[in-house]
Amino acid sequence: MATVVTAVESVLEARGIEKSYRRGVWPVARRQDVLRGVDLALRPGEVVGLVGENGSGKSTLMKILVGALRPDAGTVAVSGRLGYCPQEPVFYERLTCDEHFELFGRAYKMSAEDERRSRRNLYAALGFERYAGTRADQLSGGTLAKLNLGLALLGDPEVLLLDEPYAGFDWDTYLKFWDLVAGRRQAGRSVLIISHFVTDEGRFDRIVQLRDGRAGPR
Incomplete structure:
Protein backbone atom coordinates (compact mmCIF):
# COMPACT_ATOMS: atom_id res chain seq x y z
CA MET A 1 0.00 0.00 0.00
CA ALA A 2 1.35 3.44 -0.94
CA THR A 3 1.95 6.03 1.74
CA VAL A 4 1.00 9.54 0.62
CA VAL A 5 3.15 12.25 2.17
CA THR A 6 4.03 15.83 1.34
CA ALA A 7 6.95 16.36 -1.03
CA VAL A 8 9.32 19.20 -0.25
CA GLU A 9 11.83 19.56 -3.09
CA SER A 10 9.70 17.77 -5.69
CA VAL A 11 6.06 18.35 -6.47
CA LEU A 12 5.73 14.61 -7.11
CA GLU A 13 8.01 11.84 -5.95
CA ALA A 14 7.57 8.08 -6.20
CA ARG A 15 9.96 5.70 -4.45
CA GLY A 16 10.25 1.95 -4.77
CA ILE A 17 6.94 1.42 -6.57
CA GLU A 18 6.19 -2.27 -7.12
CA LYS A 19 3.19 -3.87 -8.79
CA SER A 20 2.50 -7.38 -10.00
CA TYR A 21 -0.51 -9.24 -11.39
CA ARG A 22 -1.51 -12.86 -11.41
CA ARG A 23 -2.01 -14.23 -14.92
CA GLY A 24 -3.80 -17.41 -15.85
CA VAL A 25 -6.07 -19.76 -13.90
CA TRP A 26 -5.21 -21.83 -10.84
CA PRO A 27 -3.30 -24.12 -10.54
CA VAL A 28 -1.11 -22.83 -13.37
CA ALA A 29 -1.50 -19.13 -12.53
CA ARG A 30 1.75 -17.22 -12.37
CA ARG A 31 2.76 -13.81 -11.06
CA GLN A 32 3.90 -11.19 -13.56
CA ASP A 33 5.99 -8.36 -12.15
CA VAL A 34 5.13 -5.12 -13.94
CA LEU A 35 6.87 -2.53 -11.76
CA ARG A 36 9.98 -3.57 -9.82
CA GLY A 45 8.20 23.81 -13.78
CA GLU A 46 9.45 20.58 -15.33
CA VAL A 47 8.02 18.77 -18.37
CA VAL A 48 8.92 15.08 -18.30
CA GLY A 49 8.15 12.36 -20.83
CA LEU A 50 7.57 8.77 -19.73
CA GLY A 67 -4.22 7.10 -6.44
CA ALA A 68 -6.49 5.09 -8.76
CA LEU A 69 -4.50 1.89 -8.14
CA ARG A 70 -2.69 0.59 -5.06
CA PRO A 71 0.91 -0.54 -5.46
CA ASP A 72 2.21 -3.64 -3.76
CA ALA A 73 4.98 -1.56 -2.22
CA GLY A 74 6.42 1.96 -2.36
CA THR A 75 5.49 5.53 -1.50
CA VAL A 76 3.97 8.40 -3.47
CA ALA A 77 4.51 12.00 -2.41
CA VAL A 78 2.46 14.83 -3.95
CA SER A 79 2.63 18.54 -3.21
CA GLY A 80 -0.24 20.70 -4.48
CA ARG A 81 -3.21 19.97 -6.67
CA LEU A 82 -3.13 17.07 -9.09
CA GLY A 83 -4.72 16.98 -12.55
CA TYR A 84 -5.12 13.71 -14.44
CA CYS A 85 -5.96 13.06 -18.08
CA PRO A 86 -6.47 9.29 -18.61
CA GLN A 87 -5.81 7.62 -21.93
CA GLU A 88 -9.51 6.82 -22.40
CA PRO A 89 -11.71 9.92 -22.01
CA VAL A 90 -14.00 9.82 -18.97
CA PHE A 91 -17.33 11.46 -19.73
CA TYR A 92 -21.06 11.30 -19.16
CA GLU A 93 -22.89 10.68 -22.42
CA ARG A 94 -25.91 12.88 -21.68
CA LEU A 95 -23.98 15.89 -20.38
CA THR A 96 -22.81 18.74 -22.60
CA CYS A 97 -19.27 20.07 -22.52
CA ASP A 98 -20.45 23.02 -20.41
CA GLU A 99 -22.15 20.68 -17.96
CA HIS A 100 -18.99 18.59 -17.65
CA PHE A 101 -16.98 21.69 -16.75
CA GLU A 102 -19.61 22.78 -14.22
CA LEU A 103 -19.61 19.34 -12.60
CA PHE A 104 -15.83 19.10 -12.39
CA GLY A 105 -15.61 22.70 -11.16
CA ARG A 106 -17.78 21.78 -8.19
CA ALA A 107 -15.66 18.68 -7.56
CA TYR A 108 -12.56 20.92 -7.53
CA LYS A 109 -14.40 23.33 -5.16
CA MET A 110 -13.95 26.20 -7.59
CA PHE A 128 -13.72 23.72 -29.32
CA GLU A 129 -15.98 26.46 -27.93
CA ARG A 130 -18.57 25.76 -30.64
CA TYR A 131 -19.26 22.43 -28.93
CA ALA A 132 -20.01 23.98 -25.54
CA GLY A 133 -23.67 22.97 -25.70
CA THR A 134 -23.14 19.61 -27.42
CA ARG A 135 -23.72 16.36 -25.56
CA ALA A 136 -20.69 14.11 -25.13
CA ASP A 137 -22.26 11.22 -27.02
CA GLN A 138 -22.43 13.45 -30.11
CA LEU A 139 -18.77 14.52 -30.05
CA SER A 140 -16.01 13.15 -32.28
CA GLY A 141 -13.09 11.28 -30.74
CA GLY A 142 -10.82 14.29 -31.23
CA THR A 143 -13.23 16.67 -29.47
CA LEU A 144 -13.67 14.20 -26.61
CA ALA A 145 -9.88 14.19 -26.23
CA LYS A 146 -9.97 18.01 -25.98
CA LEU A 147 -12.70 17.82 -23.33
CA ASN A 148 -10.72 15.17 -21.45
CA ASP A 163 -1.63 9.49 -20.42
CA GLU A 164 -1.31 9.61 -24.24
CA PRO A 165 -3.02 13.04 -24.23
CA TYR A 166 -2.74 13.95 -27.91
CA ALA A 167 -4.03 10.69 -29.43
CA GLY A 168 -6.65 11.75 -31.97
CA PHE A 169 -5.51 15.38 -32.17
CA ASP A 170 -5.08 16.98 -35.56
CA TRP A 171 -1.88 18.93 -36.25
CA ASP A 172 -3.36 22.30 -35.23
CA THR A 173 -4.62 20.94 -31.91
CA TYR A 174 -1.29 19.19 -31.34
CA LEU A 175 0.49 22.55 -31.61
CA LYS A 176 -2.09 24.18 -29.30
CA PHE A 177 -1.46 21.41 -26.80
CA TRP A 178 2.25 22.21 -26.68
CA ASP A 179 1.47 25.91 -26.29
CA LEU A 180 -0.53 25.00 -23.19
CA VAL A 181 2.31 22.86 -21.87
CA ALA A 182 4.83 25.67 -22.46
CA GLY A 183 2.57 28.07 -20.57
CA ARG A 184 2.40 25.71 -17.63
CA ARG A 185 6.17 25.39 -17.54
CA GLN A 186 6.53 29.20 -17.48
CA ALA A 187 4.03 29.36 -14.61
CA GLY A 188 6.08 26.88 -12.59
CA ARG A 189 3.59 24.05 -13.11
CA SER A 190 4.83 20.52 -13.78
CA VAL A 191 3.72 18.07 -16.45
CA LEU A 192 4.32 14.33 -16.83
CA ILE A 193 3.38 12.93 -20.25
CA ILE A 194 3.10 9.24 -21.09
CA SER A 195 3.66 8.34 -24.71
CA HIS A 196 4.51 5.21 -26.68
CA PHE A 197 7.10 7.24 -28.53
CA VAL A 198 8.47 10.78 -28.42
CA THR A 199 9.07 12.71 -31.62
CA ASP A 200 9.55 16.25 -30.26
CA GLU A 201 12.25 15.57 -27.69
CA GLY A 202 13.18 19.26 -27.53
CA ARG A 203 9.84 20.06 -25.89
CA PHE A 204 10.75 17.96 -22.81
CA ASP A 205 13.16 18.72 -20.01
CA ARG A 206 13.76 15.02 -19.44
CA ILE A 207 12.63 11.71 -20.87
CA VAL A 208 12.33 8.70 -18.57
CA GLN A 209 12.06 5.17 -19.94
CA LEU A 210 10.36 2.22 -18.27
CA ARG A 211 12.26 -0.97 -19.02
CA ASP A 212 12.14 -4.32 -17.21
CA GLY A 213 9.96 -2.81 -14.50
CA ARG A 214 12.31 0.04 -13.64
CA ALA A 215 12.65 3.69 -14.65
CA GLY A 216 15.81 5.27 -15.96
CA PRO A 217 17.06 7.96 -18.35
CA ARG A 218 16.44 7.29 -21.99
Whole structure:
Protein backbone atom coordinates (compact mmCIF):
# COMPACT_ATOMS: atom_id res chain seq x y z
CA MET A 1 0.00 0.00 0.00
CA ALA A 2 1.35 3.44 -0.94
CA THR A 3 1.95 6.03 1.74
CA VAL A 4 1.00 9.54 0.62
CA VAL A 5 3.15 12.25 2.17
CA THR A 6 4.03 15.83 1.34
CA ALA A 7 6.95 16.36 -1.03
CA VAL A 8 9.32 19.20 -0.25
CA GLU A 9 11.83 19.56 -3.09
CA SER A 10 9.70 17.77 -5.69
CA VAL A 11 6.06 18.35 -6.47
CA LEU A 12 5.73 14.61 -7.11
CA GLU A 13 8.01 11.84 -5.95
CA ALA A 14 7.57 8.08 -6.20
CA ARG A 15 9.96 5.70 -4.45
CA GLY A 16 10.25 1.95 -4.77
CA ILE A 17 6.94 1.42 -6.57
CA GLU A 18 6.19 -2.27 -7.12
CA LYS A 19 3.19 -3.87 -8.79
CA SER A 20 2.50 -7.38 -10.00
CA TYR A 21 -0.51 -9.24 -11.39
CA ARG A 22 -1.51 -12.86 -11.41
CA ARG A 23 -2.01 -14.23 -14.92
CA GLY A 24 -3.80 -17.41 -15.85
CA VAL A 25 -6.07 -19.76 -13.90
CA TRP A 26 -5.21 -21.83 -10.84
CA PRO A 27 -3.30 -24.12 -10.54
CA VAL A 28 -1.11 -22.83 -13.37
CA ALA A 29 -1.50 -19.13 -12.53
CA ARG A 30 1.75 -17.22 -12.37
CA ARG A 31 2.76 -13.81 -11.06
CA GLN A 32 3.90 -11.19 -13.56
CA ASP A 33 5.99 -8.36 -12.15
CA VAL A 34 5.13 -5.12 -13.94
CA LEU A 35 6.87 -2.53 -11.76
CA ARG A 36 9.98 -3.57 -9.82
CA GLY A 37 10.96 -0.65 -7.64
CA VAL A 38 10.29 2.43 -9.77
CA ASP A 39 11.71 5.76 -8.58
CA LEU A 40 10.44 8.95 -10.22
CA ALA A 41 10.58 12.62 -9.24
CA LEU A 42 9.02 15.67 -10.85
CA ARG A 43 10.29 19.14 -9.98
CA PRO A 44 8.42 22.46 -10.22
CA GLY A 45 8.20 23.81 -13.78
CA GLU A 46 9.45 20.58 -15.33
CA VAL A 47 8.02 18.77 -18.37
CA VAL A 48 8.92 15.08 -18.30
CA GLY A 49 8.15 12.36 -20.83
CA LEU A 50 7.57 8.77 -19.73
CA VAL A 51 8.10 6.24 -22.52
CA GLY A 52 8.23 2.48 -22.84
CA GLU A 53 7.06 -0.45 -24.89
CA ASN A 54 3.49 -1.73 -24.73
CA GLY A 55 3.06 -3.64 -21.48
CA SER A 56 6.01 -1.91 -19.80
CA GLY A 57 3.76 -0.56 -17.03
CA LYS A 58 3.38 3.10 -18.02
CA SER A 59 -0.36 3.33 -17.44
CA THR A 60 -0.10 1.18 -14.31
CA LEU A 61 2.44 3.61 -12.88
CA MET A 62 0.28 6.59 -13.82
CA LYS A 63 -2.77 5.10 -12.05
CA ILE A 64 -0.66 4.53 -8.95
CA LEU A 65 0.61 8.12 -9.01
CA VAL A 66 -2.93 9.52 -9.09
CA GLY A 67 -4.22 7.10 -6.44
CA ALA A 68 -6.49 5.09 -8.76
CA LEU A 69 -4.50 1.89 -8.14
CA ARG A 70 -2.69 0.59 -5.06
CA PRO A 71 0.91 -0.54 -5.46
CA ASP A 72 2.21 -3.64 -3.76
CA ALA A 73 4.98 -1.56 -2.22
CA GLY A 74 6.42 1.96 -2.36
CA THR A 75 5.49 5.53 -1.50
CA VAL A 76 3.97 8.40 -3.47
CA ALA A 77 4.51 12.00 -2.41
CA VAL A 78 2.46 14.83 -3.95
CA SER A 79 2.63 18.54 -3.21
CA GLY A 80 -0.24 20.70 -4.48
CA ARG A 81 -3.21 19.97 -6.67
CA LEU A 82 -3.13 17.07 -9.09
CA GLY A 83 -4.72 16.98 -12.55
CA TYR A 84 -5.12 13.71 -14.44
CA CYS A 85 -5.96 13.06 -18.08
CA PRO A 86 -6.47 9.29 -18.61
CA GLN A 87 -5.81 7.62 -21.93
CA GLU A 88 -9.51 6.82 -22.40
CA PRO A 89 -11.71 9.92 -22.01
CA VAL A 90 -14.00 9.82 -18.97
CA PHE A 91 -17.33 11.46 -19.73
CA TYR A 92 -21.06 11.30 -19.16
CA GLU A 93 -22.89 10.68 -22.42
CA ARG A 94 -25.91 12.88 -21.68
CA LEU A 95 -23.98 15.89 -20.38
CA THR A 96 -22.81 18.74 -22.60
CA CYS A 97 -19.27 20.07 -22.52
CA ASP A 98 -20.45 23.02 -20.41
CA GLU A 99 -22.15 20.68 -17.96
CA HIS A 100 -18.99 18.59 -17.65
CA PHE A 101 -16.98 21.69 -16.75
CA GLU A 102 -19.61 22.78 -14.22
CA LEU A 103 -19.61 19.34 -12.60
CA PHE A 104 -15.83 19.10 -12.39
CA GLY A 105 -15.61 22.70 -11.16
CA ARG A 106 -17.78 21.78 -8.19
CA ALA A 107 -15.66 18.68 -7.56
CA TYR A 108 -12.56 20.92 -7.53
CA LYS A 109 -14.40 23.33 -5.16
CA MET A 110 -13.95 26.20 -7.59
CA SER A 111 -16.15 29.28 -7.41
CA ALA A 112 -18.66 29.61 -10.26
CA GLU A 113 -16.79 32.67 -11.55
CA ASP A 114 -13.39 30.93 -11.54
CA GLU A 115 -14.83 27.86 -13.25
CA ARG A 116 -16.45 29.90 -16.02
CA ARG A 117 -13.28 31.91 -16.60
CA SER A 118 -11.11 28.79 -16.77
CA ARG A 119 -13.64 27.10 -19.06
CA ARG A 120 -13.64 30.03 -21.49
CA ASN A 121 -9.84 30.06 -21.60
CA LEU A 122 -9.67 26.32 -22.27
CA TYR A 123 -12.30 26.49 -25.02
CA ALA A 124 -10.27 29.22 -26.69
CA ALA A 125 -6.89 27.51 -26.18
CA LEU A 126 -8.05 24.16 -27.58
CA GLY A 127 -10.49 25.54 -30.15
CA PHE A 128 -13.72 23.72 -29.32
CA GLU A 129 -15.98 26.46 -27.93
CA ARG A 130 -18.57 25.76 -30.64
CA TYR A 131 -19.26 22.43 -28.93
CA ALA A 132 -20.01 23.98 -25.54
CA GLY A 133 -23.67 22.97 -25.70
CA THR A 134 -23.14 19.61 -27.42
CA ARG A 135 -23.72 16.36 -25.56
CA ALA A 136 -20.69 14.11 -25.13
CA ASP A 137 -22.26 11.22 -27.02
CA GLN A 138 -22.43 13.45 -30.11
CA LEU A 139 -18.77 14.52 -30.05
CA SER A 140 -16.01 13.15 -32.28
CA GLY A 141 -13.09 11.28 -30.74
CA GLY A 142 -10.82 14.29 -31.23
CA THR A 143 -13.23 16.67 -29.47
CA LEU A 144 -13.67 14.20 -26.61
CA ALA A 145 -9.88 14.19 -26.23
CA LYS A 146 -9.97 18.01 -25.98
CA LEU A 147 -12.70 17.82 -23.33
CA ASN A 148 -10.72 15.17 -21.45
CA LEU A 149 -7.65 17.43 -21.40
CA GLY A 150 -9.69 20.51 -20.54
CA LEU A 151 -11.21 18.82 -17.49
CA ALA A 152 -7.73 17.91 -16.22
CA LEU A 153 -6.59 21.53 -16.66
CA LEU A 154 -9.71 23.20 -15.27
CA GLY A 155 -8.47 23.62 -11.70
CA ASP A 156 -4.98 24.85 -12.74
CA PRO A 157 -3.18 21.97 -10.99
CA GLU A 158 0.42 22.25 -9.87
CA VAL A 159 1.02 18.72 -11.17
CA LEU A 160 -0.52 17.54 -14.44
CA LEU A 161 -0.35 13.85 -15.39
CA LEU A 162 -1.27 13.02 -18.99
CA ASP A 163 -1.63 9.49 -20.42
CA GLU A 164 -1.31 9.61 -24.24
CA PRO A 165 -3.02 13.04 -24.23
CA TYR A 166 -2.74 13.95 -27.91
CA ALA A 167 -4.03 10.69 -29.43
CA GLY A 168 -6.65 11.75 -31.97
CA PHE A 169 -5.51 15.38 -32.17
CA ASP A 170 -5.08 16.98 -35.56
CA TRP A 171 -1.88 18.93 -36.25
CA ASP A 172 -3.36 22.30 -35.23
CA THR A 173 -4.62 20.94 -31.91
CA TYR A 174 -1.29 19.19 -31.34
CA LEU A 175 0.49 22.55 -31.61
CA LYS A 176 -2.09 24.18 -29.30
CA PHE A 177 -1.46 21.41 -26.80
CA TRP A 178 2.25 22.21 -26.68
CA ASP A 179 1.47 25.91 -26.29
CA LEU A 180 -0.53 25.00 -23.19
CA VAL A 181 2.31 22.86 -21.87
CA ALA A 182 4.83 25.67 -22.46
CA GLY A 183 2.57 28.07 -20.57
CA ARG A 184 2.40 25.71 -17.63
CA ARG A 185 6.17 25.39 -17.54
CA GLN A 186 6.53 29.20 -17.48
CA ALA A 187 4.03 29.36 -14.61
CA GLY A 188 6.08 26.88 -12.59
CA ARG A 189 3.59 24.05 -13.11
CA SER A 190 4.83 20.52 -13.78
CA VAL A 191 3.72 18.07 -16.45
CA LEU A 192 4.32 14.33 -16.83
CA ILE A 193 3.38 12.93 -20.25
CA ILE A 194 3.10 9.24 -21.09
CA SER A 195 3.66 8.34 -24.71
CA HIS A 196 4.51 5.21 -26.68
CA PHE A 197 7.10 7.24 -28.53
CA VAL A 198 8.47 10.78 -28.42
CA THR A 199 9.07 12.71 -31.62
CA ASP A 200 9.55 16.25 -30.26
CA GLU A 201 12.25 15.57 -27.69
CA GLY A 202 13.18 19.26 -27.53
CA ARG A 203 9.84 20.06 -25.89
CA PHE A 204 10.75 17.96 -22.81
CA ASP A 205 13.16 18.72 -20.01
CA ARG A 206 13.76 15.02 -19.44
CA ILE A 207 12.63 11.71 -20.87
CA VAL A 208 12.33 8.70 -18.57
CA GLN A 209 12.06 5.17 -19.94
CA LEU A 210 10.36 2.22 -18.27
CA ARG A 211 12.26 -0.97 -19.02
CA ASP A 212 12.14 -4.32 -17.21
CA GLY A 213 9.96 -2.81 -14.50
CA ARG A 214 12.31 0.04 -13.64
CA ALA A 215 12.65 3.69 -14.65
CA GLY A 216 15.81 5.27 -15.96
CA PRO A 217 17.06 7.96 -18.35
CA ARG A 218 16.44 7.29 -21.99
